[in-house]
Amino acid sequence: xxxxxxxxxxxxxxxxxxxxxxxETSLKKSIEDPYKNWVVAVHSSNPLVSLSxxxxxxxxxxxxxxWSENNRAVPLFLEPSHEKFNEFSRLFLGFNSSQYPxxxxxxxxxxxxxxxxxxxxxxxIKLIGILKGAIAVIPEKEWNKLERPSVKSIKLISNE
Amino acid sequence: MKKIxxxxxxxxGFLNPVHSHSGADIDRLNHRIDELENSLLLSKHSKGKISSxxxxxxxxxxxxxxxxxxxxxxxxxxxxxxxxVEMGLMLNGQVSENLSFFSHIEFEQEREIVNHHAYFxxxxxxxxxxxxxxxxxTYRSNDILSFNFGALITPFGVSNREHFDFLRWQNEKPLAxxxxxxxxxxxxxxxxxxxxxxxxxxxxxxxxxxLYLGSIDxxxxxxxxxxxxxxxxxxxxxxxxxxxQTGQRSSFGRYYSFGxxxxxxxGFFEFRSELFMSDLDQSKNxxxxxxxxxxxxxxxxxxxxxHILYSRFDYLHDTLGIRYLxxxxxxNTEALRDPVEFYEYTFGYxxxxxxxxxISLGVSRTVYxxxxxxxxxxxxxxxxxxxxxxxxx
Numbered sequence: 248x249x250x251x252x253x254x255x256x257x258x259x260x261x262x263x264x265x266x267x268x269x270x271e272t273s274l275k276k277s278i279e280d281p282y283k284n285w286v287v288a289v290h291s292s293n294p295l296v297s298l299s300x301x302x303x304x305x306x307x308x309x310x311x312x313x314w315s316e317n318n319r320a321v322p323l324f325l326e327p328s329h330e331k332f333n334e335f336s337r338l339f340l341g342f343n344s345s346q347y348p349x350x351x352x353x354x355x356x357x358x359x360x361x362x363x364x365x366x367x368x369x370x371x372i373k374l375i376g377i378l379k380g381a382i383a384v385i386p387e388k389e390w391n392k393l394e395r396p397s398v399k400s401i402k403l404i405s406n407e
Numbered sequence: 408m409k410k411i412x413x414x415x416x417x418x419x420g421f422l423n424p425v426h427s428h429s430g431a432d433i434d435r436l437n438h439r440i441d442e443l444e445n446s447l448l449l450s451k452h453s454k455g456k457i458s459s460x461x462x463x464x465x466x467x468x469x470x471x472x473x474x475x476x477x478x479x480x481x482x483x484x485x486x487x488x489x490x491x492v493e494m495g496l497m498l499n500g501q502v503s504e505n506l507s508f509f510s511h512i513e514f515e516q517e518r519e520i521v522n523h524h525a526y527f528x529x530x531x532x533x534x535x536x537x538x539x540x541x542x543x544x545t546y547r548s549n550d551i552l553s554f555n556f557g558a559l560i561t562p563f564g565v566s567n568r569e570h571f572d573f574l575r576w577q578n579e580k581p582l583a584x585x586x587x588x589x590x591x592x593x594x595x596x597x598x599x600x601x602x603x604x605x606x607x608x609x610x611x612x613x614x615x616x617x618l619y620l621g622s623i624d625x626x627x628x629x630x631x632x633x634x635x636x637x638x639x640x641x642x643x644x645x646x647x648x649x650x651x652q653t654g655q656r657s658s659f660g661r662y663y664s665f666g667x668x669x670x671x672x673x674g675f676f677e678f679r680s681e682l683f684m685s686d687l688d689q690s691k692n693x694x695x696x697x698x699x700x701x702x703x704x705x706x707x708x709x710x711x712x713x714h715i716l717y718s719r720f721d722y723l724h725d726t727l728g729i730r731y732l733x734x735x736x737x738x739n740t741e742a743l744r745d746p747v748e749f750y751e752y753t754f755g756y757x758x759x760x761x762x763x764x765x766i767s768l769g770v771s772r773t774v775y776x777x778x779x780x781x782x783x784x785x786x787x788x789x790x791x792x793x794x795x796x797x798x799x800x
Contacts, residue, residue, distance in 0.1 A: 319504055348763065
């Protein structure tokens with residue numbers, strides 16, 4: 248019986264372009280779309296099924312405060328000591344982590360807005376399960392490991 | 408309590424052997440019970456927590472500021488001092504989903520400069536005061552419309568809205584915002600009244616406006632009204648706005664003030680810039696020109712936003728001038744009104760050891776131009792060094 252390695256070697260010999268193209272495509276995909284490694288989580292009662300990247304950023308930065316009339320959005324953040332925080336800040340907030348504290352100090356003074364609550368992934372999931380207006384962005388790897396009662400993920404779509 | 412919980416868990420394990428726990432599981436549960444007990448105990452005794460009466464949440468914060476100034480001026484008296492120490496206390500309460508309040512109270516010890524623009528400029532005596540900077544209620548039920556009632560910072564320009572000490576690179580405000588012996592030059596920076604704010608989300612940005620009416624700080628019997636329209640780009644890299652205020656002042660009659668402002672960020676480089684103009688009854692005020700001012704303040708972030716090099720180029724033509732309070736001048740003599748036109752060039756450095764602690768050092772050169780560039784034949788030009796530290800908490 249041929250092993251998997253033998254099949255791979257044989258096919259790469261027979262169809263080298265196809266194999267490399269496929270590897271290149273998957274590599275490109277992960278480089279081009281870093282958002283794929285993240286999950287946007289909300290309370291299961293939230294009727295939303297998708298959210299654009301721009302809308303998500305507005306909610307996380309408290310530029311948009313309400314889901315609907317009288318229904319406040321409650322953004323929650325990964326704690327800054329989390330290994331993925333830099334990536335989260337750059338991708339979803341639009342600035343690097345060294346600008347993060349200053350941004351919220353400015354918001355406190357000029358708009359009276361406080362920094363969202365920060366926590367580790369399991370605390371964020373628990374909080375989303377309790378707070379109906381809550382929203383957080385979770386690394387996909389950790390999302391898959393956790394039990395998530397009353398929490399659902401929504402689709403992140405491009406800005407259009 | 409711990410024993411009861413542990414007992415219950417062990418009984419559970421005994422009665423349901425299929426689901427019995429290993430030693431490691433019991434240790435883990437023990438640890439969790441300890442944590443729960445601690446947090447219950449802490450919440451019972453409210454340790455490290457603020458209890459709010461009727462609010463859903465209450466946030467407390469503020470800042471501490473210490474500033475020193477040194478002049479290089481041949482005829483100045485007491486040329487260096489720690490002229491300002493203050494603490495701002497801010498309280499923000501979310502009373503319900505829609506209703507919140509914000510208060511900002513300043514406790515201050517200050518030595519104000521008397522005789523601005525004189526070659527013999529002097530620090531006054533220590534003045535201690537408690538000042539209500541902001542105190543207002545906000546009603547907001549959606550993202551488009553909100554109402555504010557109380558003592559408000561007037562939304563005129565960018566520096567006045569970002570007037571908190573921590574957000575500036577030096578303690579001294581731009582020239583147009585400095586008081587002229589208790590009187591404002593272009594607009595009153597506070598009103599007691601109300602404002603209606605609107606926000607309109609565009610595809611690639613945000614339009615914000617604010618309409619306000621209130622009695623002014625300078626004279627509580629008189630009112631001012633104003634409007635500001637601003638645009639903020641989606642990424643926040645560009646903010647532009649225009650402002651207007653009109654009102655009656657006991658000393659100068661009706662005034663109409665206009666402003667244009669811009670704040671931009673390009674990578675590590677940022678700047679803010681503003682233009683101020685006022686239209687006054689020139690014949691009544693015995694002036695031949697209206698006051699005008701503008702400034703340009705660029706800054707550059709170095710090494711993870713911890714080192715900031717800044718500069719400010721500031722110009723003011725204060726056509727209303729000043730009436731000297733003492734030292735050789737008579738307050739009530741109208742003929743002694745002293746219009747001035749001058750530039751202030753500032754260069755400085757800020758170091759932020761942590762994100763909320765700023766240490767600053769700046770040097771300013773003030774150069775007077777025009778026909779009143781000298782007083783009694785002596786140049787008014789001077790150099791000042793400002794140092795200070797501000798902590799935000």
